[in-house]
Amino acid sequence: MNTVTRPRILVVGAGFAGVECVRRLERKLSPDEADVTLVTPFAYQLYLPLLPQVASGVLTPQSIAVSLRRSKKYRTRIIPGGAIGVDLKSKVCVIRTITDEIVDEPYDYIVLAPGSITRTFDIPGLTEHAFGMKTLAEAAYIRDHVISQLDLADASQDPQERASRLQFVVVGGGYAGTETAACLQRLTHAAVKRYPRLDPGLIKWHLIDIAPKLMPELGEKLGRSAQEILQRRGIEISLGTSIAKAGPEEVTFTDGRVIPTRTLIWTAGVVASPLIATLGAETVKGRLAVAAEMNLPGCDGVFALGDSAAVPDLAKGDGAMCPPTAQHALRQGRHVADNVIASLRGQSMTPYVHKDLGLVVDLGGTDAVSKPLGIELRGLPAQAVARGYHWSALRTNVAKTRVMTNWLLNAVAGDDFVRTGFQARKPARLKDFEYTDAYLTPEQVRAHVAGAGRQE
Structure with missing residues (x-):
């Protein structure tokens, strides 16, 4: 009896890029055309741009964790785990499940969208004492x-002790760091009113960055506006400065200052997932070098996109690469799905082209700066654009309802400043969340796959 095996499409990562790709594959492929599998530790898509609002209590964690199982056309098999290596020659992806079991998943087409991890440097004490802002748990x-x-x-x-507990340091003057400092400063400013024994003047927030400007992508005027808003609130901004070393009760800046603090939040950029290094393929600043169609040249059925791929930005030209932003990841996800389908059906693939629509920065309350379609906005109009953009980008109506309800409730009733205690007494620093030591080397991947093949 002859059995026809359907092509196997494996998507790695459930961020903006991976989820958009899977959803489009489900919509455009008939069930008998291909089997679709998604590798992700969690069965939800995290809406990363709103993480600072979860940290500050404006939004509940569940409101930005968009379920992957709500789709009416849902038929994708989800493997709960993370990809730790890919053997391009054997067409096998090595996966560590959430129970630490190692499984090999063969594929005919693979879409690599593993995202990024927090970029760290060889700074004494950094990974042991700093918090990140990359996951819902963090x-x-x-x-x-x-x-x-x-x-x-x-x-x-x-x-x-009181002075050290009331000083907070955020490293990173990009969107994540600026919004984190802005939102958490509002949290402490509002919360201190419930602590009559505390002097509000003792609460100090520091935002530092090695760059000479805050959020240079916004342009000179808007970047300066954002800086003025934060300084008006009492946040001390130090540019051209970074961390020399970090300890449990103090942080030393590169300009020699020693700040007594128990809170160091590190948001100084991201780098591509270590999964990319396991391929042994060409990279550009750590991101996988792909063609404009987002396929890997010389490797049949391999595609990459999002933060981990160096996708040429044809709209800008001059050899530019697409920045690791949500708006590019969303569109790349849909486009790469179309190219996978075209490849599957023997049709021609098309290059990815998207002109940047602008940037939005939510600083909490009525403070924001936005640059939609090149138009510079500040204050309430910018806040309306920022929240409108985020709200519309949420994938399900349930998520939109939850977020809108949270915004309205917070605006009307404020916060109760309650600690959940779920993570109490558990390690929760940078090194504890991103599992960067879990990945294999290219040689280990090949040896593992070859060994598994012999056992069969």
């Missing part, structure tokens, strides 16, 4: 941690 933990510093400072009789 955002929820940081909220608990910041409120706990207020609780502990309020209870302390030691002026030095």
